Ligand code: URP
């Protein structure tokens with residue numbers, strides 16, 4: 001099967017030009033002006049943007065969490081991702097404390113294998129670092145192609161590890177060429193504020209936000225950065241929300257340290273005033289919580305300063321009925337918000353169309369940098385001869401409205417209901433195959449492939 005995409009405006013992290021793209025099988029085989037080739041299928045991309053498929057390196061599909069499961073399966077979640085222009089996602093395996101990493105990997109494979117519509121990979125969350133876990137790290141990296149290890153500095157009793165475990169894990173991961181991802185918030189401080197608010201009868205979603213003040217994230221980010229510096233292990237802070245935490249990374253650059261930073265689309269465009277709407281605020285109960293306008297400004301600036309390399313989602317959807325588990329106690333509301341389908345269009349509309357970031361920066365933070373940091377580049381994350389033909393064709397001028405009534409995520413509300421967006425994903429190719437065209441999905445579950453990743457380099 002061959003496809004010719006004609007006359008599109010090709011945008012990569014460092015180029016912007018009009019040309020044709022010729023695809024044979026799963027790969028791009030030629031790029032040039034007015035290519036003289038015979039193709040089975042021709043797509044006219046005149047007037048459209050042609051970009052690398054989005055990569056969302058922070059999603060939670062079908063994940064057991066807070067007494068329930070996130071509501072998107074691998075099938076519904078990766079399909080919704082494709083509708084929104086994201087062709088590859090990285091999900092988090094959670095080790096169960098007391099059990100091995102391998103048993104967690106087997107469990108997650110059982111949920112993902114044969115079900116994914118789009119491509120996917122895994123990070124391995126280490127929730128119990130001990131002598132047995134330590135022995136598994138090398139083969140998880142070298143045999144399984146899982147090169148990033150997630151750690152939690154919060155969620156005590158289920159996911160959190162202490163600093164001794166963190167530095168032990170860092171040393172082992174560094175030795176074998178991996179990277180540590182971190183949820184950097186101070187779990188003990190948060191737990192004591194949660195307890196205080198509950199004792200005072202302050203039980204509305206607003207108190208989720210007030211239990212996780214900026215300092216809880218700043219302190220943990222500083223501590224993580226220091227431990228990464230001491231051990232020399234590459235570090236990546238997930239879902240960063242605020243000025244204090246970004247300044248911890250900025251300060252580390254003064255001693256020539258580099259720590260990668262991911263923010264999520266919601267932290268750039270939503271703020272904490274949403275928690276003032278009584279239980280409605282449960283839609284945005286996530287950890288860390290939404291912050292202030294000044295933090296949004298810091299994060300946009302951080303993207304343009306190269307301090308923030310990735311815009312992800314932390315997609316972790318729950319049905320409204322699941323959110324109601326916390327109707328009478330904010331600490332029981334399952335944490336998370338749906339965005340896997342919306343990230344690429346929201347970032348384009350709010351970022352590029354409002355002149356906050358350039359088109360090249362858009363591609364960099366929505367695709368290329370994640371591919372580089374997580375060892376998938378140049379197969380993923382760019383448009384080049386030899387790369388996978390993961391391609392998004394976007395109409396930059398088409399306006400449309402986001403709504404739960406139209407989206408494909410398995411969740412019965414939208415965090416962006418009624419938002420008018422400029423820029424619409426029209427066509428998506430995944431490894432050369434037409435996946436999405438004019439609001440129709442053409443690939444079946446099982447087409448999505450597990451992506452084994454290469455070892456990590458600290459320079460991108
Ligand atoms: O609220 C969130 N973020 N839910 C998913 C788990 C996590 O901490 O990433």
Ligand code: ZN
Nearest residue numbers: 183239287288
């Ligand atoms: Zn987290």
Ligand code: ZN
Nearest residue numbers: 058060314316
């Ligand atoms: Zn997460």
